[in-house]
Amino acid sequence: GAVVSQHPSWVICKSGTSVKIECRSLDFQATTMFWYRQFPKQSLMLMATSNEGSKATYEQGVEKDKFLINHASLTLSTLTVTSAHPEDSSFYICSARRQGRDTEAFFGQGTRLTVV
């Protein structure tokens, strides 16, 4: 199967700082990448859909100025959590789908963010 690499796997940062999370499709081109947040014992919550070369589409309730998404190439999307606060502590997961709309989503390993 296709491989999606997400980095870092875990990060601890101070309140008020920014954190960047990278998501790379290693062996395929992903025109669309998705960013999810998952709180303990809850399901995946879609935050935004990232299309290469265009602005991301954010879900209702997700602050686009706080969660900056950049999809600069067909293999890389980044999520930057700006001015992080303790309530932003969560498990962030990216997924990518190959060209062809009815394909499975391949997930990155996830990033455990803890804001102290």
Added chain:
Amino acid sequence: GQNIDQPTEMTATEGAIVQINCTYQTSGFNGLFWYQQHAGEAPTFLSYNVLDGLEEKGRFSSFLSRSKGYSYLLLKELQMKDSASYLCAVLDSNYQLIWGAGTKLIIKP
């Protein structure tokens, strides 16, 4: 609205068989996925159904009935490592994935 229902939690015995059900109501249908997610890890793909019927893959099988808006994941010869959450997800008419809340499966010796 769009809705996917699956049981919150199930318990089964090692070596037994368990069936996890998923019902859905979505705007359009372009396929249904099952994913396995161990605690603290990202989901991993198990199966994809777009036509009615049963798809078998080793110890895991997945069934789909589009007319009933229903799918199930069947796990045979359960092993302790199968303890995980199982997520049902549907591709809607816009080819967006709609996720269920997941079923936590607990395997007892």
